[in-house]
Each structure stands twice: as C-alpha cells, then as structure tokens.
Amino acid sequence: MIMDYILSVATLAGINMIAVLGLSVFTGFTGLFSLGHAAFIAVGAYTSAVLTYYYYVPFALALVAGSAMAGAVSLVIGIPTLRAKLRSDYFAIAILGFGEALRVLLENLTITNGARGLPGIDSFTTPFTVLFCLAVSVVLVSNFLRSRWGAACIAIREDPIAAEMAGVRLFRTRLLSLMVSAVFCGLSGGLMAHYLSFIQPVMFTLTQSTQLLAAVIAGGMGSISGPLIASFAFIALPEALRVAQMWRLVAYGLLLVLIMVYRPQGLMGYREITSLFGKRRDDGRRER
C-alpha cells in the first residue's frame, strides 16, 4: 500500500523530470526563458491520448506522435518570435500568451471533449516505461548538448554576438533548441495522460509552466542533473510533507527562496553531479 503510493509519486516525478529536462535545453543551455512550456506538455498529452482513445493507435507510436506534434507546434510560436530576435524576457511573455491561447483552444475543441477533459484513457504508462523514457531522454539530451548544435546553443547562452561571430546561426539554433525542448515536453505529456488516465485543459496552466521553470533555475542553468534533482525534490517534498498538511506548501516556497538566496546559480550551477565523483575523460565536450 505505502509502496504503491511511493511508486506512484516517483513515477509522477519521473514524468515531470522529462519535461524539466526538455526545458533545461531551452532555458538552461540556450539562455531563453519560457513561461509556456506546459502548452507543449498539453499538446503531447492530448495528441497521444486522442490517438489511443479514438483510433486505437499503439501506445509507443502515440507517444512518438505526441512528441512530434509538440515539436511541430513549437515552430508555430518559435518562427515568428525567434526570428524577430525577441529578448529573452519578451519571448517569455510571448510564449506565455501562446500557452494560454492553446489551453483555451483545447477547452473548446470537440475532439478534446472541451473543458470536461478526456476520461478513461488507457493507463499504459508503467513506472518502468517512465524510467526507460527518462533514461533514453537523458542520454539523447546529453548527446545533443555535446554535438555541434548543443555547442551552438551554449555559445548563444554565453554571448549571442560572439556566438554569431563564431559562425553560429542564431535563429536556426534557437528554433532547434525550442523544438528539442518541446519534443521532450510532449513525451512527458503523453506519459502523463496514459498514467493518470484523465486529462483536462486546466492541468496545463501557467502554474505548471512556472514550476518547470523553477525546477530548471533552482537546479542550475547549464546542468542536466541539477534540474532533474530539483524537479524530483519539488514533486517528492510536498508529498513527504503531507504529514504536516498546513505547512507543506509553505516549506516548498521557503525551499525555493532559500535556494535562490544561497545558491543563485542553482543547486548544481553549471556542473553535473558526475563531476563530484571524479573527472570524466576530457573528450572535448567536458562535463559541465
């Protein structure tokens, strides 16, 4: 009984970690803030759920389709805003508006069953599925960051002008980074829909976008492991504190404040947890 409960919290945390991992590519490694990534989770959740619910598409395929759809939708907001080279804070506002608009759209479509949400989605997601997807995501993201494109993202975060003078294509790289982050958010959404077996537009509000962003910043921009630890803690901690009902959300807020005051660079800063256990072989893309 208690084990089931712990396992379900861990599974939800794992699903959330995949979304945070996605956002960390965009915010942590490319240096652009977003207050609308919940929209990509919603796209992944609804796309995959509609596919398995109405069309009996195999779960794995539905997950891939949901991720791909989230990536495609990210182009709709990414192309106009990133081409205009909006500064990071303006971009965050633009994507906030986009996220809210998308949620209202989901509330009014017939196929999504409007604001009432989709009940009775098959619960295909198992803790093992989540663990597997999380592991694959971590590997893919860290490989991406060590690639030509990842190097371009990090250069843009460090100094956009110098990055351009190093041959980085600003618009394309930022767009790619947004797309990669949206794909992982979409995957997270697909897993979530098939774990909770019920989704509703109201689950994908600004609050959720903010929580993703909080996990990336508190975990450390420019780290993969930091945001993963933070997002796990942010899901697990309020649950662990259920014994003290009244104070649990206060403690959550306090934790955020304390991290920002004492470690403004985030838990891991620009490093990885692996760097605490001896150095990895230096193959050019050092662990951060």
Add this chain to the structure above:
Amino acid sequence: MSAGHTFFSVTGLTKDFGGIRAVDDLCFSVEKGSITGIIGPNGAGKTTVFNLVTGVYRPTSGAIHLMGEPIGGLRPDAIVRKGIARTFQNIRLFNRQSCLENVMTPLLQRERHSFVGSVLRTPGARRRQRDLADRGRSLLASLGLEPFASQQANTLPYGLQRKLEIVRALATGPELLLLDEPAAGMNPEETKRLAELIAEIRERFDVTILLIEHHMDLVMNICEPIVVMNFGALLACGTPDEVRSNPDVIAAYLGKGKKSHDASAQG
C-alpha cells in the same frame, strides 16, 4: 592597383544612428597579406566600421566587398563563413566554458555533422568529435594556450583572454582577421610581444589583418598601410611615415593650434 578585384574594400560606407552619422562615406581597401591599421581619435567610428563589416550593424548605404563578393548587409554568421573573423574591444568569450570549448564551438560550426548520428553518438560521430578536439588543442597550442585547455575561460588572466579570443577567431578559418584594440590594457612590454605575435599569426595562418589600435608604437611598427579616421570619415591613408607627417592627422590628434582655438572660442 593590380588587375582583378581588390582583396577587401569598403566604398561609400555610411552609417547613421538617428541623427548622428557615425561613419561618413568611408572608402578604403586592404591588400591581401597586409597588416592594415585603423587609427583615429576616440569616437571616430572605428569600431562601428568593424560592426558594419561583420554584419552586427546594417550599413545605411555603401558597399563592402571581400574577394570581389559583396558582403554588406549579410548576417554575421554568413559573413564569418565568407571568411571574416573578429575579436572584440571588450573581450567577449564564452565565459563559463573551457578554453577548448571556446575554440571547439567555431570548429564544430564549420562541420557538416549528421544530426541523428550526433544525437545517437555513433562511433563515427565520436571519432569526428575527437579529431576536432585534437585540432582545437593544436590551435590553442599555436598561441601557447594548451596548458589552459580545460580551464574556464573567465578565470584566465586578461592577456590570455585576449589571446584566446584570437584563437577562437582563427578557428573559424578566416581570410581576413579583424582585431579591435588587441593591445588595450597592455603595458609596453606586452604590447611589443603582441606585435610580434600578430606578425607571426599572419605568416602561420596566412591571414590578412585589419586592426584598430590606440598604441601608436604598435601601429607604426607593424601596420602598413594605416587608415586614419576622424568624425566617421577618412582623414588620411598611407605608410606610417606619410601618416605621421600628414598635417591633417597631426591637427586631429593634437588640435589645430591658433586656428582651432578661434573656432572653439566662436562656437
């Protein structure tokens, strides 16, 4: 002038910021293999010229040509691919990355890696990455920075940060290298060593160099020809001796004596 196109030229280059004309109908050209200097009093528009040439700003009017090709108004990264690289007056490194990563970034951007191969980190992708890291290390070694390869860029001493910026620019594989005040903040001894280094870079990397500098000893020693700017316009152009003895140049730097005194009294 020899037959065919000049290596690099700007013609009628003009840039307005609101009502201020920062660069005014500027014309000059650079011979292949030369070290050309741009000098001029503060606010003469020298850095603006660099920003126009590298695509950071769009020219209001005028043309820029590299090896016969018009490059005015292109995006900075496109201009880099045409063969122009630069350093910045206020150092702009990728601060929280290692020296090697700073050099790897431009090297990687020149490669045509497959996206899928890179994300799956296939053996081929790993090998290419390793080869590139070796090239990065040898570039660092060419300016004596190899011992600092894994050190974070912003922890380097100032002089080495300037060097690293030069290495990063060279890693883009330029034909023309723009150096914006490379000797800023250096003492005479360091400046002298820098002059030797610049001459050496020209030989070793077979690049043409265009540099902005306030240290006259550096400019007069290694630059030929020298372009003098004042109030955004071309004031003089020639060998160090010609420039040194040009009355307009002397007036711009030292004032015009009685005549300018009268003018300022009236103004």
